[in-house]
Amino acid sequence: MEETHRSWKCQRRILECFILVFAWKAVSGQIHYSVPEEMPRGSFVGNIANDLGMDGKQVSDHGLRIVSSKGMVQYFTLNVNSGHLQISERIDREKICGEAEKCIIKFQVLVESKLKLYGIEVEITDINDNAPRFLRKEWTIKISETSTLKERFLLPKAEDPDLGINSVQRYQLLGSRHFSLEVKTGEYGERYAELILEESLDREEQSVYDLILTATDGGDPVKTGTAEIHIIVVDANDNSPLFSQPLYEVSAKENIPKWSIIATVRATDLDEGINGEVKYTSVEITEKNSKMFLLNSTTGEIILLGNLDFEASSLYEFEVQAMDGGGLSDRSKVRITVTDLNDNAPELGTTFVVSSVPEDSPTGTVLAILNVQDQDSGVNGKVKCSIPSNLPFLLKNTMDDFFTLVTDRALDREQAASYSVTITARDEGIPPLSSSQVISLQVLDTNDNPPVFSKGAYTSYLVENNPRGASVFSLQASDADWEENARISYSIIDNQIGESSLSSYLSINSETGDVYALNSLDYEEIKEINFRVKAQDGGSPPLSSNVSVTLFILDQNDNAPEILYPSPPTDGSTGIELAPHSSEPGYLVTKVVAVDADSGQNAWLSYQLIKATEPGLFTVGLHTGEVRTARFFLEKDTLKQSLVILVKDNGQPSLSASVTVTVVLADNIPEILSDLSSISSPIDPPSDLTFHLVVAVAFVSCLFFTFLLVLLALKLHRWKNAQLLQSGSVNFSGVPVSQFVGIDGVRAFLHSYCHEVSLTTDSRRSQFHISKANSTNTLKNQQSGEGKDPILSRDDLDMNNGDLVFVEQAQPNTDWRFSQAQRPGTSGSQNGDENGTWPNNQFDTEMLQAMILASANEAAAAAAANPDGNSTLGGGAVAGTMGLSARYGPQFTLQHVPDYRQNVYIPGSTATLSNSSGKRDGKPAAAGGGNKKKSGKKEKK
Numbered sequence: 001m002e003e004t005h006r007s008w009k010c011q012r013r014i015l016e017c018f019i020l021v022f023a024w025k026a027v028s029g030q031i032h033y034s035v036p037e038e039m040p041r042g043s044f045v046g047n048i049a050n051d052l053g054m055d056g057k058q059v060s061d062h063g064l065r066i067v068s069s070k071g072m073v074q075y076f077t078l079n080v081n082s083g084h085l086q087i088s089e090r091i092d093r094e095k096i097c098g099e100a101e102k103c104i105i106k107f108q109v110l111v112e113s114k115l116k117l118y119g120i121e122v123e124i125t126d127i128n129d130n131a132p133r134f135l136r137k138e139w140t141i142k143i144s145e146t147s148t149l150k151e152r153f154l155l156p157k158a159e160d161p162d163l164g165i166n167s168v169q170r171y172q173l174l175g176s177r178h179f180s181l182e183v184k185t186g187e188y189g190e191r192y193a194e195l196i197l198e199e200s201l202d203r204e205e206q207s208v209y210d211l212i213l214t215a216t217d218g219g220d221p222v223k224t225g226t227a228e229i230h231i232i233v234v235d236a237n238d239n240s241p242l243f244s245q246p247l248y249e250v251s252a253k254e255n256i257p258k259w260s261i262i263a264t265v266r267a268t269d270l271d272e273g274i275n276g277e278v279k280y281t282s283v284e285i286t287e288k289n290s291k292m293f294l295l296n297s298t299t300g301e302i303i304l305l306g307n308l309d310f311e312a313s314s315l316y317e318f319e320v321q322a323m324d325g326g327g328l329s330d331r332s333k334v335r336i337t338v339t340d341l342n343d344n345a346p347e348l349g350t351t352f353v354v355s356s357v358p359e360d361s362p363t364g365t366v367l368a369i370l371n372v373q374d375q376d377s378g379v380n381g382k383v384k385c386s387i388p389s390n391l392p393f394l395l396k397n398t399m400d401d402f403f404t405l406v407t408d409r410a411l412d413r414e415q416a417a418s419y420s421v422t423i424t425a426r427d428e429g430i431p432p433l434s435s436s437q438v439i440s441l442q443v444l445d446t447n448d449n450p451p452v453f454s455k456g457a458y459t460s461y462l463v464e465n466n467p468r469g470a471s472v473f474s475l476q477a478s479d480a481d482w483e484e485n486a487r488i489s490y491s492i493i494d495n496q497i498g499e500s501s502l503s504s505y506l507s508i509n510s511e512t513g514d515v516y517a518l519n520s521l522d523y524e525e526i527k528e529i530n531f532r533v534k535a536q537d538g539g540s541p542p543l544s545s546n547v548s549v550t551l552f553i554l555d556q557n558d559n560a561p562e563i564l565y566p567s568p569p570t571d572g573s574t575g576i577e578l579a580p581h582s583s584e585p586g587y588l589v590t591k592v593v594a595v596d597a598d599s600g601q602n603a604w605l606s607y608q609l610i611k612a613t614e615p616g617l618f619t620v621g622l623h624t625g626e627v628r629t630a631r632f633f634l635e636k637d638t639l640k641q642s643l644v645i646l647v648k649d650n651g652q653p654s655l656s657a658s659v660t661v662t663v664v665l666a667d668n669i670p671e672i673l674s675d676l677s678s679i680s681s682p683i684d685p686p687s688d689l690t691f692h693l694v695v696a697v698a699f700v701s702c703l704f705f706t707f708l709l710v711l712l713a714l715k716l717h718r719w720k721n722a723q724l725l726q727s728g729s730v731n732f733s734g735v736p737v738s739q740f741v742g743i744d745g746v747r748a749f750l751h752s753y754c755h756e757v758s759l760t761t762d763s764r765r766s767q768f769h770i771s772k773a774n775s776t777n778t779l780k781n782q783q784s785g786e787g788k789d790p791i792l793s794r795d796d797l798d799m800n801n802g803d804l805v806f807v808e809q810a811q812p813n814t815d816w817r818f819s820q821a822q823r824p825g826t827s828g829s830q831n832g833d834e835n836g837t838w839p840n841n842q843f844d845t846e847m848l849q850a851m852i853l854a855s856a857n858e859a860a861a862a863a864a865a866n867p868d869g870n871s872t873l874g875g876g877a878v879a880g881t882m883g884l885s886a887r888y889g890p891q892f893t894l895q896h897v898p899d900y901r902q903n904v905y906i907p908g909s910t911a912t913l914s915n916s917s918g919k920r921d922g923k924p925a926a927a928g929g930g931n932k933k934k935s936g937k938k939e940k941k
Contacts, residue, residue, distance in 0.1 A: 030119035033085065037093040037103075037124050042086050045076060045122060048109060049083020052118060063112025066120075067351045067371065067402075075105060076122065085120070093124045094161035101163060108371075108402060110351060115366040117351075117399050128166035128219020132158040134227035135284055139213075141195070141229060142327025145203045146236035153195040154331055155181075157284050158215030158225050165218035167191075175211035179231070195229075203233040232327070239270040240328030241278045243320075248334045254308040254341050262293065265300040267322030267330055274325030283319040283331060293336075295320060302334060310340040311375040342380040342429025347373045348437045351402070356442040359413040367393065368405040368439055372425045380429035387423055395423065405439065413443040414480040445482035447539025453477045453547040458533075460515075463554045464523040472506065472515040472551060477535035487538035493546065495531050502531055506551075515549075523555040524597045557651020559597040561605055563659045566590070576662045579641075583629045589618065589663055592625035594647040604650035610658070611644035618663070620645055627661060639665045 033046040054062055064083065068074050077088035097103030103124040108117050139156045160167040171193035173181035178199040185191055193213065209231040216224045243265065250263040269276045280300045282290070293316070294303040300320070316336040323329035353368040374381045385403045387395050394408040405421065419441045426434035453475065460473035479486040490513045495502040506529070508515045513533075529551040536544035566577075577590040596603040607625040612618060614637055619630045627643065641663040648656040 030121055032121045032123070034123040034125060035087070035091075036127050037091045038127055038129050039087050039091065041088060041090070045085040045087060047083060048078065048085050048118075048120070052109075052111070054083060061113065063110075065110055065112070067108040067110050067117065067369075072107075076107065078109070085122075091124055092129075093126050094130065096124065099161075099163075106400075108351075108399065110369065112352070115352065115369070115404075117369065117402055119399055126163045126166055128162055128217060128221075128223060130161045130166075131223035132160045132168045132215035132217055132225035134158050134213075134215070134225055135286070136227065138228045138230065140232060142232045142234045142323075143197070143201060144236050144327060145201045145233050147197055147201060149197055149200065151197045152182075153197075155193045155195050155213055155229065156227055157190070157192045158227075159284075159286070160215075160217050160225075162217065162219065167217055168215050169218040170216050172214040172216065173211055173229075174214070175229075176209045176231075178209065179211065181213075195231075201233045207233045209233075234327040236326075239275070239324075241267040241269040241322040241324050241330045243267045243322060243330050243332035246332055248332060250302075250334070250336045251339050252304075252308060252336055253339045254310045255343060256304060256308060258304055258307065260304045262302045262304050262336055263334060264302065265295075265320050265322070265332060265334065267300070267332070269322075269324045269328070271324060271326060275328070277325045278322045279324075281321050281323070283321045285318040288313075289316055289318045292316065293318070302336075308338050310338045310377065311344065314338045314340070314377075340377045340380055342376055342427060342431065342433055344375040344380075345433035345435045346383045346425035346427055348385075348423060348425050348435055349373070350437070350439075353439055355440065356444050357407070357411065358444045358446055359411040360446045360448065361407055361411060363407055363409055365407045366404055367407065367421075367441060369398075370403045370405070370423060370437070372401050372403060374425075374427050376427065376429060380427055382428045383425050384428070385423055385425045387421055391419060391421060393419075393421060411443050413445045413482065414449060416443065417482075418442050445485055447481055447485040447537060447541070447543055449480040449485075450543035450545045451477040451479045451488050451535035451537055452545060453535065455547070458547060458549045459552070460549065461552050461554055462517065462521065464521050464556050465558055466517050466520055468517070468519060470517050472517050473549075474512065474514045475533060475547070475549070476513050477545070477547075479537050481537065481539065485537055485539040488535050489538070491534050491536070493532040493534050497526060497529060502529070505529065506531070508533065521553050523553045523599065524559065526553055528552045555599045555602055557598055557602040557649060557653070557655060559602075560655035561594045561596045561647040561649055561657045563592065563594045563647060563657055565593040566659060566661060568659070576664055577627075579629065579633075579663050579665055580667050581633050581665055582667065583633060585629055585631050587629040589627045589629060590661060591627065592620070592645050592647065592659060592661070594625065594657065596649050598649065598651065602649055602651040606648050606650070608646045608648065609643060610646045611642075613638050613641045613643075617641065618643055627663075633665055637665065641665065 031046070031048065031051050035043070035045050049064065052064075054064070064078060064080060066074070066076065066078050073089060075087065075089045075091055077086050078084075079086060091105075093103045096105070103126075105122045105124060107120050107122075109120055110117055134156055136156060141153055141155075143151075143153065155171070155173075158168050158171070168191050170191070171181055171183050173179065173193070173195070178197065178201065180196045180198045182194050182196055183191055184194060211229040211231065213227045213229050214224055215226070216222055244267070248263055248265055252262050256262075265280060267278050267280070269278050280295055280297050282295050285293075292304070292306045292308075294305050295301075296303065300322075314337065316338070317333065319331055319333050321329050321331050349371040351369040351371050352366075357365060357367060370385070372383050372385060374383050383401070385395055385397070387393055387405070392407060392409045392411060394406050396404050396406060398404045403423075405423070421439045421441060422436050423439065424434055424436045426432050454477070455475075458473070458475055462470075462472050475490075477488050477490075479488055489510045490508050491510060492502060492506060492508050492515075497505060505518055505521065505526075506515055507518055513535075515533075530548065531551075532546045532548050534544055534546050536542050579587065579589045583589075592607055594605055594607075596605055605625075606622050607620045608622070609618065609620040609627075616630055617633075617637065618641070619628050620626070620643075621628070625645075625647070627645070643661040643663060644658055645661060646656055646658045648654050
């Protein structure tokens, strides 16, 4: 039966525990739960996710977590999957709250997705987990044998940390009928027992009584505690000690030093001797109090053994007993209240904090959630948090000891890229204590600043005819943003320049902003270019700004003046202006009109008369171009005046143009017509250089003809002398003929020779005939391989039959043979090259003719000396030599023959006709010689 009763009680207790687990939302916004103490770990406390209105499937997405204070034991945990609040540590209500009637544990839950805090209160209900306990198991009471009936004696009090029904409810005394027990309730609801004397005592009958005192609580199951009471019967003592006051209340500051006297209790006894001697003892003092205080048994002084700490315990209570030597005693209570001092600085804890925030974050963005605690109480525990007022942030007290740091206004990274926010927590104690914490915030850049140009508009200048790719100018834009948001690229907003696109003229470096000219610009085509440059950053979305640019093209003097009037004729003639004979000085004849495509000083034109038929007759206005007469016309003045006018600009260097103006001096139209018909077109007079060349050519030509005349005279003179020397039988039937053959004044002498020699013995005379046969320009050596004489023919000479004796010429002796340099011919020249030097045929012909004449004279002389006619030609010379041995001998040279060759300069030709001195000296000539006919052809070319 008893087992069944216990089982039912156990089930009822479990049911009560689950009934106590409930939750509601308080008016303050906090969530309240209640749970018994000593619940096992993992026990269910409440469904926070449900109470916060969250779906259990989305608890993990909300970032739900418990915010615990620094230094506090975490008794609860949150299941992030189910949203249930569970017990994580053993909860002992007596340890946490002591004797407090209501034990509540507070903490906060943070929803990170909303950055919102919720306060949680968990009330810990008491269970009967502690049994009553007496501090001392044995207690001794001395009672005088003279004590009266119903006299009361205090018994020790049992301690039970539980509350309410679970605390001590009743006491029970066993062991003697002389005593009874009465249970009373104290001022604060505590129960204590008093021993009542029911029968008189007689020490002589029984001096000691042993009693058992049992304390029982009201819990289920019931728990008890016992103590042994030893009563000693003593002799009579008439007066018992009396305390001066039943309650000693003392207030002590928590910073009082050790071994200080907190209070002193006093008790008096009217007895004398040993019965008047009072001893003080502590009664029912707890272990905590016994370690903190010491009672002097003789003086009654209460001495502090430890350090008082208001935060650990603000109240200490215990009883003291005064007993005399006769066993009589009295009791009093001591209550020590600890006065709080501001000895604890506030403590700041960071529950949530961000390290960076975008500069475009809206006002009220949560940056940090902080928890502040101060272990002091009252005003010493009241804490205020603050931040510097010059920061764009606000610190709000959101719940109890929680503060939230939020943005108070818009942030601008360009003004401040980072912040160090010092949060100061200060209590209201005297003196106040404070603590601080620094939160560093980095402001993240957003693309909120467009590029900015240093100028509102740009103006640049470029000289025309610039090279391709030349740098025109450079512009820069700045962006107050950071990194990619500040990376600027430049571009030209395309525009039209006439019919062409701007991109064909200019380009811009997208990174540096340098503008380049793609083509050479011409001021006469484009005088200025207006365009816009766009600067765009690399943000997303990108921001941009534009600036207008004006590029002025500067003129260069690259255009010569253009004469508009008189306009150049297309048929090669010149324009004609009329001027009357009666014109006075200053008469306006005509005006030269010219323009220059350049501008500025490059287009300032000046006019100048640089040539005129009659210098001083006309003047030209320097800047007007007006042609005016400078004096009166004279009869000797040419009717047709040619004026060359130079038009020059003022550029550096200056450019010019000229025009020829023909002015006819006439008074009327018929006269003009007659004058025009009689006057041919003006021919520009030759320049001085041409004149000198003509004079030189004429002079050379005269010298040349003079030389020919002298040469011809010499030829005739020699020919006459040769005729006088000839005998009647010797007859020269041929005379060398010289002919001038040439092209462009280049002439060569070509000679034609035909020699016929006839020798007869009639009348002791010989005849020698030289006749013209055919024309040739070279002397041919007939049968040169046989070594025959090139002059005499075998058929013409026949010495065997008496009419004509022919003696074949023998080979000449090498001892007297002419050297190569002495051999007759072109002054010792060999068959040379054909590189176009002037031929010397006339001189070769001259020398050959002289040799022939000399040979003829020698033959005539020999015939005269030998009238018999039986001697051979040459007078004893080698047969067949015709007496020419003297001419061919080593003694014979051409040094006595006059050399008429001279250097001849031919106008229009780079060739110089010269006779190299080397020819006379036997050296090879540089040119000439060889085939004379062939050489003559080269000169003809």
